[in-house]
Amino acid sequence: MNLQTIVLAAEGGAIPVVHPVDADGVFSLLWLIIALPLAGAVVLLLGGALAPRALDRVGHWLGTATVAGSFGLSLAMFVSLLGRSEEERQVGQHLYTWFEVGGLDVGMDLLYDPLSALFLLLITGVGALIHVYSIGYMEHDARRRRFFGYLNLFVAAMLVLVLSANYLGVFLGWEGVGLASYLLIGFWQHKHSAAAAAKKAFVINRVGDIGLSLAIALMFTTFGTTDFAAISESAGDASQGTLNALGLLLLLAACGKSAQVPLQAWLLDAMEGPTPVSALIHAATMVTAGVYLVVRSNFIYDLTPTAQTAVVIVATVTLLWGAVLGCAKDDIKKALAGSTMSQIGYMMLAAGLGPAGYPFAIFHLLTHGFFKANMFLGAGSVMHGMNDDVDMRHYGGLSKYMPVTFLTFAMGYLAIIGFPGFSGFWSKDKIIETALAENLVVGLCALLGAGITGFYMTRLMLMTFFTEKRWADDVHPHESPRLMTVPLIVLAALSVLGGVLILNDFIVDFLAPVTGVAEHHEPPLAPLVITLIVTLVVAAGVAAAWFLVGKRDIPREAPQDVSFATRAARADLYGDAINEGLVVQPGRRLVGGLATFDRVGVDGVVEGGSAAVGGMSGVLRRVQNGFVRSYALSLLGGALLVVLALLAVNLA
Amino acid sequence: MTNEYIVLSAILFTIGCVGVLTRRNAIVVFMCVELMLNACNLALVTFAKQHGNLDGQIAAFFVMVVAAAEVVIGLAIIMTIFRTRRSASVDDASLLKY
Numbered sequence: 001m002n003l004q005t006i007v008l009a010a011e012g013g014a015i016p017v018v019h020p021v022d023a024d025g026v027f028s029l030l031w032l033i034i035a036l037p038l039a040g041a042v043v044l045l046l047g048g049a050l051a052p053r054a055l056d057r058v059g060h061w062l063g064t065a066t067v068a069g070s071f072g073l074s075l076a077m078f079v080s081l082l083g084r085s086e087e088e089r090q091v092g093q094h095l096y097t098w099f100e101v102g103g104l105d106v107g108m109d110l111l112y113d114p115l116s117a118l119f120l121l122l123i124t125g126v127g128a129l130i131h132v133y134s135i136g137y138m139e140h141d142a143r144r145r146r147f148f149g150y151l152n153l154f155v156a157a158m159l160v161l162v163l164s165a166n167y168l169g170v171f172l173g174w175e176g177v178g179l180a181s182y183l184l185i186g187f188w189q190h191k192h193s194a195a196a197a198a199k200k201a202f203v204i205n206r207v208g209d210i211g212l213s214l215a216i217a218l219m220f221t222t223f224g225t226t227d228f229a230a231i232s233e234s235a236g237d238a239s240q241g242t243l244n245a246l247g248l249l250l251l252l253a254a255c256g257k258s259a260q261v262p263l264q265a266w267l268l269d270a271m272e273g274p275t276p277v278s279a280l281i282h283a284a285t286m287v288t289a290g291v292y293l294v295v296r297s298n299f300i301y302d303l304t305p306t307a308q309t310a311v312v313i314v315a316t317v318t319l320l321w322g323a324v325l326g327c328a329k330d331d332i333k334k335a336l337a338g339s340t341m342s343q344i345g346y347m348m349l350a351a352g353l354g355p356a357g358y359p360f361a362i363f364h365l366l367t368h369g370f371f372k373a374n375m376f377l378g379a380g381s382v383m384h385g386m387n388d389d390v391d392m393r394h395y396g397g398l399s400k401y402m403p404v405t406f407l408t409f410a411m412g413y414l415a416i417i418g419f420p421g422f423s424g425f426w427s428k429d430k431i432i433e434t435a436l437a438e439n440l441v442v443g444l445c446a447l448l449g450a451g452i453t454g455f456y457m458t459r460l461m462l463m464t465f466f467t468e469k470r471w472a473d474d475v476h477p478h479e480s481p482r483l484m485t486v487p488l489i490v491l492a493a494l495s496v497l498g499g500v501l502i503l504n505d506f507i508v509d510f511l512a513p514v515t516g517v518a519e520h521h522e523p524p525l526a527p528l529v530i531t532l533i534v535t536l537v538v539a540a541g542v543a544a545a546w547f548l549v550g551k552r553d554i555p556r557e558a559p560q561d562v563s564f565a566t567r568a569a570r571a572d573l574y575g576d577a578i579n580e581g582l583v584v585q586p587g588r589r590l591v592g593g594l595a596t597f598d599r600v601g602v603d604g605v606v607e608g609g610s611a612a613v614g615g616m617s618g619v620l621r622r623v624q625n626g627f628v629r630s631y632a633l634s635l636l637g638g639a640l641l642v643v644l645a646l647l648a649v650n651l652a
Numbered sequence: 653m654t655n656e657y658i659v660l661s662a663i664l665f666t667i668g669c670v671g672v673l674t675r676r677n678a679i680v681v682f683m684c685v686e687l688m689l690n691a692c693n694l695a696l697v698t699f700a701k702q703h704g705n706l707d708g709q710i711a712a713f714f715v716m717v718v719a720a721a722e723v724v725i726g727l728a729i730i731m732t733i734f735r736t737r738r739s740a741s742v743d744d745a746s747l748l749k750y
């Protein structure tokens with residue numbers, strides 16, 4: 001009954017249809033946003049054959065300039081988009097026909113709408129800052145040019161992902177991001193752990209990719225097309241089972257890219273890459289792709305409450321899972337990675353709540369992009385001053401030695417825990433509020449997650465910048481060069497001010513042409529009371545960290561006689577063990593069994609057969625003894641046989 | 653009346669056959685083969701007489717022509733073997749085997 005009303009509502013036009021107008025004016029340069037970083041990647045990666053020295057000298061500036069150029073274009077288009085009326089805010093550009101096979105006609109089409117607009121700003125803006133930071137961070141790396149080539153490739157792939165107007169184009173960017181992340185996580189390939197982490201990320205991502213490719217195949221058989229526009233129009237005509245399957249397959253895809261449980265295991269290992277890569281993967285690109293996919297597919301998810309419920313469950317589990325990991329890790333980057341998982345969980349949660357949540361998912365994605373990039377780059381700056389040590393137990397009292405890093409990191413910290421007034425406060429508060437209005441249990445879990453966030457981020461902050469010094473004598477902490485601190489300052493400012501997007505419900509109205517307008521759900525309590533409760537829970541988390549970490553001595557070595565919970569969290573909540581037990585071992589046994597069957601069964605039949613024929617012919621060839629009279633005898637015998645047979649036939 | 657010819661032909665054929673299987677001298681084997689061929693010719697001519705047409709006789713001519721050609725080649729081979737091995741025994745020429 002409930003399902004029917006929703007489907008009927010969809011036919012009534014509650015779900016917005018993608019209907020782009022042709023690109024003109026500044027929008028005709030849409031393709032250039034992708035082409036710039038792509039050209040940068042090509043020049044940096046392939047140009048080395050022509051002018052290696054010159055490229056080594058200016059390559060990093062070239063790589064930064066292409067992304068900055070894309071940012072300039074994105075900004076110009078954003079401003080131009082704001083000047084348009086709401087009906088004209090979806091702009092499409094047809095570049096060329098990608099391929100035509102039978103009934104499937106796939107064009108290289110771009111779609112620029114409010115959702116892509118915000119993503120473009122985040123990807124190119126934060127991406128450009130990370131590029132600038134990398135110039136300083138990778139200064140002493142002999143392969144810096146290649147690094148920038150990969151970064152450009154990463155950005156270009158992500159831009160294809162968010163600009164494409166059909167699912168196949170999204171898939172192209174999706175795979176490109178997977179490839180670039182593989183190259184970047186394993187950038188220091190001489191380290192065995194980095195190579196293994198890159199492979200792990202790639203393989204786990206493939207599992208998600210299967211979901212996306214199956215979803216695309218299902219779309220083609222159901223709708224005969226993969227265009228957003230056509231599918232959003234006819235999604236209501238598909239059967240409920242198809243829609244459920246589509247929603248769940250897309251969720252599987254999102255789980256892979258966005259590191260949601262059960263495909264979360266790659267994210268913490270991905271910290272093996274250089275720190276700017278972690279910032280790029282965790283803040284501006286890659287992990288946000290899953291959230292993008294769910295929000296972009298709103299015309300499917302709005303019709304399938306089953307898949308939406310699945311999204312919410314996955315998101316809730318992930319946001320708590322990631323938060324618990326963040327509490328136990330001593331590696332500063334891994335603690336931040338756990339926090340990313342948790343925050344992406346918040347976004348997915350909001351995205352699973354339907355039209356009421358979509359804008360807040362994107363809002364939190366943007367603010368998270370700012371403060372998480374800020375904190376990752378800050379962590380890189382700390383490592384830079386601490387001889388690349390990542391163990392927080394070896395830090396302590398760094399606020400005096402790295403004032404700029406400390407202050408900018410503090411802005412990110414206040415933003416992520418949701419200190420009133422900072423960007424994260426607005427975005428997370430909105431998600432918890434929406435979740436409480438939809439479902440009490442989910443809302444309470446989100447609330448609990450906020451408290452844990454307060455705890456682990458305060459722990460990280462205290463262990464790094466406060467408490468007494470614990471570093472070795474030969475370490476001389478120092479502030480990072482200007483090239484690294486300036487992006488930090490910009491990102492810190494954005495972390496503080498990101499909340500302005502919610503002023504006047506700007507982002508909700510801005511995204512309305514894409515995500516639709518939500519019917520109003522009354523939260524169980526007044527919004528102000530909820531905000532107060534959230535703040536109190538966060539304060540409790542912060543206070544707990546203060547008493548459990550700040551007030552105690554922190555040993556340089558992690559204590560081993562700890563509770564089961566701590567041990568579990570240190571072991572990633574046995575995520576790897578679960579994968580090992582449920583997938584790897586059975587897979588290995590299956591493959592081992594197949595190999596044995598192949599060796600014994602298939603090879604046995606084939607080789608045994610040939611051996612039998614060989615043996616028999618060894619016996620038979622003895623008949624060819626070279627004596628002509630024995631041949632004559634067999635000839636006679638044969639002739640007699642024929643005669644006897646003839647006689648037998650004729651006389652019988 | 654033709655029965656006797658058929659019996660004679662069978663006897664000749666059998667003699668030839670036994671000769672081919674038992675004798676080692678290539679020339680004798682060869683002569684036995686000729687004997688068998690002529691036994692067949694005799695049978696063919698007899699059948700032609702029996703049926704009152706010329707089919708058998710024509711076949712007999714063919715056999716004779718082919719036998720003549722075969723004799724030329726066969727004797728040449730036997731002579732060559734004899735020249736190289738100083739022996740006309742068919743059992744000595746048994747190198748071509750497994």
